[in-house]
Amino acid sequence: MAKIKNIELKNFRNFNNFKTSFDHKLNILFGDNGCGKTNILEGISLIAKGRGIRNSNLFNLIKKNEENFFINNNLEIQKNNFDINIYTEKKDNKFKKIISVNDDLSKESLDFLNESISYLIFLPEMERLFQASPSYRRNFIDRLIFSSKNDYNRLINKYKKSLTERIKILQTNKLDTDWLNNIEREICSFGLDIYNSRISQIKHINNELNTLKKDHQFQFDVELKIKDEFYKNKISFEDYLKNLKDFRSYDKQYGGTKFGPHRSDIISIINNDIEASLLSTGQQKTVVLMILLAQCNYLVNFKNINPILLFDEIGSHLDNNNRQLLLDMINKFDIQFFLTGTDKNLFSFVSTNAQFYNITEL
Ligand SMILES: Nc1ncnc2c1ncn2[C@@H]1O[C@H](COP(=O)(O)OP(=O)(O)OP(=O)(O)O)[C@@H](O)[C@H]1O
Ligand SMILES: [Mg+2]
Incomplete structure (x- = not known):
């Protein structure tokens, strides 16, 4: 199953050029409100079919005053590396999302990618699901x-x-x-x-x-x-x-x-x-x-x-029960986690080897 090795976001949302690599199973993105944490999860979610975690239209994903966005990432699928590009193309005033796998745009490649990648998503508004x-x-x-x-x-x-x-x-x-x-x-x-x-x-x-x-x-x-x-x-x-x-x-x-x-x-x-x-x-x-x-x-x-977990703003309002649930998930599964929160300290209960990313400073 797929693991994201690195990501590059160009002219995507608030980023001109954001680049980072992910070597651990547990990746924690933290930083001030508005620094772009949710945008990074959104960029990651766009590797799959569809319009990403916010279901946004493509125009809004492109950095203001820019023409198109470009996302590149390296995916490891069953121990093989794949170079994935996701970008917009404008035709007849309409934007289209294009995905290539190792520069290949064929339907077979896309089908292979879609079969290999799966996400489980938590968004802050889900606290109000019911x-x-x-x-x-x-x-x-x-x-x-x-x-x-x-x-x-x-x-x-x-x-x-x-x-x-x-x-x-x-x-x-x-x-x-x-x-x-x-x-x-x-x-x-x-x-x-x-x-x-x-x-x-x-x-x-x-x-x-x-x-x-x-x-x-x-x-x-x-x-x-x-x-x-x-x-x-x-x-x-x-x-x-x-x-x-x-x-x-x-x-x-x-x-x-x-x-x-x-x-x-x-x-x-x-x-x-x-x-x-x-x-x-x-x-x-x-x-x-x-x-x-x-x-x-x-x-x-x-x-x-093996899904990739994208849990946005999961750090806030975690009582002991919810911490335990999150820890259970982290300990139980050998899958890739991307968790976000405003402060590094919100994740101090995580004892597993985690990689922290200060998005405000990147
Ligand atoms: N198309 C765009 N062009 C430029 N900036 C944008 C675009 N879309 C969104 N932004 C900006 O991106 C910034 C970061 O948004 P994001 O939602 O990722 O922040 P965040 O780090 O998740 O913050 P919070 O902690 O409040 O959830 C916002 O200030 C927003 O205005
Ligand atoms: Mg956010």
Whole structure:
């Protein structure tokens, strides 16, 4: 699996030219607010498909008043070194993200890269995961699925596109029934795939949490569940299709699709009793860290994937429980960690051989 050996960021966010190498498994980036810690994690996250940890548009990634950004890094994949370039190209006033592997732009090289790299991400706003909107929680689960299924985001995009197309057809005056039937069949097929992927992802996390309970002192039991008005235990393709047909006029008026995985919520039940949204902020962070630990265990032990962990602002508000969870992760897995915080001292509890980077001074 992939390990990042070094990185160079040119005209990327606040950096003109930032260059550093990573020799340790535990890399701690610290420095004042605004020095560029999150930007470095974002640069690293762009090696994978997509728009990175902040889901930003490409224009905002380019340093102000510059034309394009350029990121170079060296990846070690199964003991071999690969030179990866990521950069923008502007065509017809639109930016495109280009990735090359050893100067090769072929689809095979990109597929190889995507199969070799996987991230688990913690962002400070995840402390509010259970207070945020359902769409944030769906994205959270979808990112976890993406960490072992790198074509999953394509499924989500295809599903969203079909939903939009169906509403467009419904809202035209002359209804093309054949076209509509086709699109609805597509929606059912993509939608069921998404439901199934999320259900199996949640099952894996719940299983792993149960297994981990034996060796870890968790503060409480956590069980994830999908909350969905439409999808109860199972739904057949035919029932799904019928439901879409039945709701055509409703959906036309409402301008959206009433049922489907885009309406699901993911809830966490604590000690078989209350929802995680009722916990304190710090305890909610614990739940998120427990889920990430469970997912990491699942990836490493069942999928043979060694993810790279990008944990932004993880240093702040760590009580003993959350410190222990983080330490458990660091000690348990031989994977690469990138942790950030404003102060080096926030990480004094880490006893493992860590490399510290003062980003303010670099
Ligand atoms: N396209 C851009 N061009 C120039 N500067 C940018 C661009 N995008 C973001 N910045 C600047 O990058 C700086 C660093 O941002 P970043 O979010 O990485 O800081 P940070 O070290 O993570 O800070 P914090 O500790 O507050 O999270 C900010 O001051 C921001 O204004
Ligand atoms: Mg930051």
